[in-house]
Amino acid sequence: MRGFSSKIGALRESPTRKIDELREKLKRENRDVILLSTGQPSVPPPREVREAMKNLLGVDSMELYGYTPSLGTYEAREAISEDLKRLGGVDVPPEQIVLTAGGQAAMFSTLATLLEAGDEVVVTDPTYFGYRPLIEYFGASVKYLRTRLEDGFQPRPEELRSLVGRRTKALVLVSPDNPTGRTLKPEAAKAIVDLARDYDFWIIVDEAYKTLIYEGGHVYLYKLAPERTISINTFSKDPAIPGWRLGYVYGPPEVMPKIKLMNEEMVYCPPSFAQKMVTLYLRSEARMRYVREVVEIYRQRRDVAVSALRKYLPEARFVVPSGSMFVFVDLSSYVLDGESFAKQLLERYGVAVVPGSYFSEVYKAAVRISFVSETPERIEEGIRRMGEAAGAL
Amino acid sequence: MRGFSSKIGALRESPTRKIDELREKLKRENRDVILLSTGQPSVPPPREVREAMKNLLGVDSMELYGYTPSLGTYEAREAISEDLKRLGGVDVPPEQIVLTAGGQAAMFSTLATLLEAGDEVVVTDPTYFGYRPLIEYFGASVKYLRTRLEDGFQPRPEELRSLVGRRTKALVLVSPDNPTGRTLKPEAAKAIVDLARDYDFWIIVDEAYKTLIYEGGHVYLYKLAPERTISINTFSKDPAIPGWRLGYVYGPPEVMPKIKLMNEEMVYCPPSFAQKMVTLYLRSEARMRYVREVVEIYRQRRDVAVSALRKYLPEARFVVPSGSMFVFVDLSSYVLDGESFAKQLLERYGVAVVPGSYFSEVYKAAVRISFVSETPERIEEGIRRMGEAAGAL
Structure with a gap:
């Protein structure tokens, strides 16, 4: 008898994939979206390593x-x-x-x-x-x-x-x-x-x-x-x-x-x-040099994000991240529900963030902001719009 | 309490991986092994496609x-x-x-x-x-x-x-x-x-x-x-x-x-x-041209394998393959057990094949021969040695 495993009921679509879909839709409508949602890095691998891979692709053997x-x-x-x-x-x-x-x-x-x-x-x-x-x-x-x-x-x-x-x-x-x-x-x-x-x-x-x-x-x-x-x-x-x-x-x-x-x-x-x-x-x-360079780029962006949060969302609570790619921002002084806030922020203000409820049963008025994918200017602008959106609610 | 899932007991190591290990051992001993065991193709992807990939590796963006x-x-x-x-x-x-x-x-x-x-x-x-x-x-x-x-x-x-x-x-x-x-x-x-x-x-x-x-x-x-x-x-x-x-x-x-x-x-x-x-x-x-070329190369090797089987193992029974990379050869006129035959063939004659018992509860005196990984000369030589090994048993 055809049918499916009952076990796959435990699986659900990655919530960031849902955000990706909405983002793709806005892109098709030619709307520019500031991406503070993704953990995708923005500095490609070192050039010298990519050059070495190019050479290998030229070799006529099954080795690669x-x-x-x-x-x-x-x-x-x-x-x-x-x-x-x-x-x-x-x-x-x-x-x-x-x-x-x-x-x-x-x-x-x-x-x-x-x-x-x-x-x-x-x-x-x-x-x-x-x-x-x-x-x-x-x-x-x-x-x-x-x-x-x-x-x-x-x-x-x-x-x-x-x-x-x-x-x-x-x-x-x-x-x-x-x-x-x-x-x-x-x-x-x-x-x-x-x-x-x-x-x-x-x-x-x-x-x-x-x-x-x-x-x-x-x-x-x-x-x-x-x-x-x-x-x-x-x-x-x-x-x-x-x-x-x-x-x-x-x-x-x-x-x-x-x-x-x-x-x-x-x-x-x-x-x-x-x-x-x-x-x-x-x-x-390149190994250690690449890490140092990337960490400096991300640190600068993190600092921009932290300053912008203090400026545009002075009541927001967060811990300055000492590692990773993210700030987790509690917006309970501004909003009740991070999920509907994130949805409106994306649809009306063109800024993508991930709601806290995807990570927590407690911090449901929070959002996760990534500081690695966008330029410092766009990070600042994204957080300015977040402040605007929070004020409008 | 630490421990493991009881379900992983169903998993076992791929039998061809065991052959790979023995083959690696013989390689370290500098023994040349004729590989009639693997389904790994021998013609790398079309050159023009690899050239296009080389160009993409040069681009400084996260796109790739x-x-x-x-x-x-x-x-x-x-x-x-x-x-x-x-x-x-x-x-x-x-x-x-x-x-x-x-x-x-x-x-x-x-x-x-x-x-x-x-x-x-x-x-x-x-x-x-x-x-x-x-x-x-x-x-x-x-x-x-x-x-x-x-x-x-x-x-x-x-x-x-x-x-x-x-x-x-x-x-x-x-x-x-x-x-x-x-x-x-x-x-x-x-x-x-x-x-x-x-x-x-x-x-x-x-x-x-x-x-x-x-x-x-x-x-x-x-x-x-x-x-x-x-x-x-x-x-x-x-x-x-x-x-x-x-x-x-x-x-x-x-x-x-x-x-x-x-x-x-x-x-x-x-x-x-x-x-x-x-x-x-x-x-x-290149798409259809590549397939035609590869099929011609493999067909020629298949024909070499079939002729060699008829010459060196005249009592072997097999169906001439109309597709894939393999001939499945019943050696029951020569050997009782394909697994011990394959082991001796590899250790004493330097030819790797896969025993039939890995595929069948019935054809235990069979072996699977791949005709894609080696040159026609080495396929012929591998099957000649198979005949020698079968005669010696």
Whole structure:
């Protein structure tokens, strides 16, 4: 009998994809939209790396086109291993690294490997909207660990303790955070690790923004708890190849062959062209220079966004992001509902932002603003229009 | 409590990956191995298309690097729609096409969308070894439809009828076939469609080799039963970019949004660089010329393989393949067990083939020979050594 799996009911369309559709519609109507909604970077990969790829495309062999091992080429995994050492003094051998078709496949395959019906998974609130549907798809249930603007969105250890128990399979968090831009403080990281050991659960940390740090540093949880930390990574943000779909997972040795196998079933092998480019990039002289340049560009834009928020929305509450691509702005002094505000802002004022309700059960009057995709002038103008829209409501 | 999902027990490593490992080991020992095991094509994509991609890599914008819609760009889907019309007169609008991260992701997402615990899925025996683990991972059980060398591996309708019933959710088949090279006869296709209508099940057809046809033609099942046929496709074989991971699914309008959503959760979007290349390729003058040239190269190699089999293994039984990349050779006059034969052939004679037991519960004394990856001289030499090895046993 034809029909569908009842399990796919847990899946829903990515909310930013809905915004993309509305944006496309406005574009077709020739309306200019200021994009403060997307986490898509704006600086293409270093020119010298792209030149090297051009040369490879000229070679008449199957070398560049063929399958790679399911876990990625040894060279790519070795380059990543060296990079982790250089970036954060993290010791991960190539054997514990599995390349994936992007960060999404990294998270999907990790959750598929770990979760089953009846498990509980703790996620922060606010957090990236992509995780809850996946956790529920794999039959587990979500428990929310509230983080608060007044705490700089650092999790409170005693609240985490009150949430965990016998059925807790994992804690999933993003660090640096999407949507809040929070980088984890060392004492919060230590508290998480201590609890994970006491209750014996996995720590799954999405480190997509680990090189986009504006103040302070990034805490690599794997260094604190290598026996239970699984790190999710992507090359979508650095070196800015989101469409090429390449990411990686690293973690304890007993987990990685299972995650590899899941990826083999899902996509057979990670995209080879992107693997080649990333290997060249990570081993090039451009690697650290590119990150420094990009961080300076984004920092300047972040500062423009922060000043504009203070100027045009003086009652807005937010934490100045120390990492990532986003400011999470609580507009409860102006609006009741971030979702209808975002809709009107886009339709009447031509500015796209993402409503807080996509990330939080609590911050429903908030919006997430990206400061990486537009020029400083357009960021300022977008936030000026936000002020206008908030005043009009 | 840390631990793993019990469901991943259904997954097993691809058997050809095990052969790859042994092959790599022999390579490190500097032993030359004749590769008759792999379905990897040997003619890189047309030069003019690669030149166009080189130019795009020089452009300083995010255009080539950014995310695409989850179901692929409109241009790519439009180019595929035109291609299906040109190749087989198949009418599929771009809206019913979803691009995926390769044929594997196409099949994974399709089975995830359709199957649940208790379902039964009919697959042919022999068939591609990748399907059973996936079907079982999604909780369904497999029923085997025997196909026989003496029938040219055409399925017998009365045997299919005896297998289907109330719990039959789908028939999964490969056409042109891997491992047998069989192209489906129109009367067999008609019988399958009639039964699928009588018992109301899905037809899932893997058409990876649809343009590699040496005699006769390819039957597009979608044309016969558009309301229930889901077609799985890949660009791994034509235009030979297996490592780049791009494939697509088309099927009835009510199925495609669900398959799209599943792919969004698995990989977010299909690889953009490959999408761009395939769009250029399918719309280039090179498109049909490239297929004709590749088919001629492969046909010549197939003929070499067939002659060599008749010369060096006169008691071997096989059907001359009318499509695909493979000959499936029954060696029961020579050996009892194809698996131990293949192992000895690789270790002692330096020739890699895939044992029949990976594809069949019946043809365990068979091996699958690929005729696309090696030169005609090396194909002949590989089969000569097979004869030597079979004689020595």
